[in-house]
Amino acid sequence: MADVVVVDEPWFWARKDDDVLTNDGDPRSTHGGADFVLLLRPNAVPDGFDLSATGTTETVAGRLCDLVVATPKDPAAYDETLPGAEVFDMTSGGRDFMLCVDQQTSTLMRIAKLVGGEPAEIVEYLDIAFDEPVGEGIFGPLA
Numbered sequence: 001m002a003d004v005v006v007v008d009e010p011w012f013w014a015r016k017d018d019d020v021l022t023n024d025g026d027p028r029s030t031h032g033g034a035d036f037v038l039l040l041r042p043n044a045v046p047d048g049f050d051l052s053a054t055g056t057t058e059t060v061a062g063r064l065c066d067l068v069v070a071t072p073k074d075p076a077a078y079d080e081t082l083p084g085a086e087v088f089d090m091t092s093g094g095r096d097f098m099l100c101v102d103q104q105t106s107t108l109m110r111i112a113k114l115v116g117g118e119p120a121e122i123v124e125y126l127d128i129a130f131d132e133p134v135g136e137g138i139f140g141p142l143a
Contacts, residue, residue: 006134048073051099058100060109061125065100072096090121105130 005014014021049070056067072095090113098119100110110124 049097057103058110060100060102061128063102063104063107063109063128065102065109068099068101070097070099090123094120100124 003016005012010023011025012023050073052069052071054067054069058065058067090111094113094115096114096117098110098112098114099108101107102109107128107130109128110122112119113121
């Protein structure tokens with residue numbers, strides 16, 4: 001995972017050690033394995049899911065989140081192959097998800113793939129900061 005991510009819709013830049021990745025302003029790009037940026041865009045949850053608020057909250061990475069269940073729509077109504085774990089860059093299997101959605105930014109702070117009603121795979125932020133000033137040299141040449 002990246003050490004630093006800067007998002008300025010539709011652009012993002014991510015730095016890990018000596019490597020800097022960017023989507024070059026293409027919001028559909030996941031070049032360089034930077035699929036984690038989908039977490040920052042809750043509107044990336046595809047149309048093939050029904051979302052249901054649970055009415056409960058949870059704190060993830062110090063942020064208060066609403067818990068939301070994402071389940072595939074009825075295949076007959078959707079008329080396409082239903083999306084699954086690949087949508088969230090997870091291994092295949094399981095089509096039900098529990099999303100932790102930041103109350104202030106709508107960022108997906110945690111996605112848990114559920115198999116048999118139990119978490120089978122989790123992608124989450126452990127630490128995140130929004131609207132932090134970026135130092136002038138953060139993406140400058142590395143020594």
